[in-house]
Amino acid sequence: MKRNSRLSLALHTLGHMAGDPDRMRTSADIAKHAGTNPVVVRRVLGKLREAGLLTSEKGHAGGWRLARAPDAITLADVYLALDESLVATAEQEAASACSVENILQKKVASVLEDIERSLVERLAATTIAEVR
Amino acid sequence: MKRNSRLSLALHTLGHMAGDPDRMRTSADIAKHAGTNPVVVRRVLGKLREAGLLTSEKGHAGGWRLARAPDAITLADVYLALDESLVATAEQEAASACSVENILQKKVASVLEDIERSLVERLAATTIAEVR
DNA sequence: ATTAACGCAACAGCAAAAGTTACATTAGCC
DNA sequence: GGCTAATGTAACTTTTGCTGTTGCGTTAAT
Numbered sequence: 572m573k574r575n576s577r578l579s580l581a582l583h584t585l586g587h588m589a590g591d592p593d594r595m596r597t598s599a600d601i602a603k604h605a606g607t608n609p610v611v612v613r614r615v616l617g618k619l620r621e622a623g624l625l626t627s628e629k630g631h632a633g634g635w636r637l638a639r640a641p642d643a644i645t646l647a648d649v650y651l652a653l654d655e656s657l658v659a660t661a662e663q664e665a666a667s668a669c670s671v672e673n674i675l676q677k678k679v680a681s682v683l684e685d686i687e688r689s690l691v692e693r694l695a696a697t698t699i700a701e702v703r
Numbered sequence: 704m705k706r707n708s709r710l711s712l713a714l715h716t717l718g719h720m721a722g723d724p725d726r727m728r729t730s731a732d733i734a735k736h737a738g739t740n741p742v743v744v745r746r747v748l749g750k751l752r753e754a755g756l757l758t759s760e761k762g763h764a765g766g767w768r769l770a771r772a773p774d775a776i777t778l779a780d781v782y783l784a785l786d787e788s789l790v791a792t793a794e795q796e797a798a799s800a801c802s803v804e805n806i807l808q809k810k811v812a813s814v815l816e817d818i819e820r821s822l823v824e825r826l827a828a829t830t831i832a833e834v835r
Numbered sequence: 836a837t838t839a840a841c842g843c844a845a846c847a848g849c850a851a852a853a854g855t856t857a858c859a860t861t862a863g864c865c
Numbered sequence: 866g867g868c869t870a871a872t873g874t875a876a877c878t879t880t881t882g883c884t885g886t887t888g889c890g891t892t893a894a895t
Contacts, residue, residue: 579807598841607885611885629891630840633839646810675711678834679714686822702810703806708852743855749872749873760871762871765863
């Protein structure tokens with residue numbers, strides 16, 4: 572895998588699940604297809620389960636499945652579930668004694684927040700049913 | 704210093720320079736004010752010099768100064784000069800055999816490119832003369 | 836009871852960034 | 866001319882976050 576791979580892994584997996592929603596997949600299957608490790612898969616998909624996008628079942632015939640219809644899951648849902656950001660977060664620091672620093676922080680933070688919002692909007696326009 | 708500190712360091716320094724453009728500053732002065740190391744300062748400011756935003760002079764009375772008027776340097780100029788990105792760059796990979804992956808990559812890359820463009824636009828709206 | 840799955844914690848390995856040291860070069864100043 | 870104070874740069878160390886890995890407990894189907 573590569574940098575910022577959690578989102579890639581998540582989207583990739585959900586994309587495939589969208590194409591055959593009833594099939595149960597094990598983390599080992601998924602890992603093999605994605606070229607990574609089952610534990611990593613469980614780590615990432617676990618977050619999606621917390622967010623209500625996936626369900627997992629333990630035991631012999633266990634594995635992972637979508638928790639709702641593929642066209643009811645957007646790329647933004649996945650992105651937000653992982654709470655990792657594709658936009659650098661402004662450094663939240665105690666207000667410094669230096670006014671230049673304070674003004675800059677406010678400016679940059681406000682720009683980044685807007686950008687992040689608009690990123691999420693854009694991602695919300697596509698569902699995982701549309702990526703196969 | 705903290706994560707993504709090159710841009711912070713650069714903006715912070717240029718902000719101060721904008722307030723007193725004729726004063727020559729040594730990397731040691733700047734490092735002290737920014738709580739970092741002169742070599743790090745030279746590394747970062749060196750990129751700004753390459754981009755034509757700063758000039759440096761060697762030798763006894765050497766140091767750093769703005770290369771143009773403070774109101775002719777935008778935050779975008781600084782951001783672009785450092786060619787580090789606040790928006791994660793889409794992974795440029797050889798087209799995979801997996802169509803889901805290919806479609807996703809295209810979608811995500813296109814969103815990220817738009818977002819990056821709009822970030823630069825937003826940063827271009829503020830000059831370093833406005834942050835003090 | 837066995838087997839095959841997830842859940843989780845702990846640790847190892849790696850890569851990028853920052854920090855540091857060291858030294859060459861340059862330019863002002865006596 | 867020699868001294869001093871600055872940049873330029875390379876090499877190394879340290880730190881940090883992420884991925885990968887191992888190990889083991891728990892759960893459920895057969």
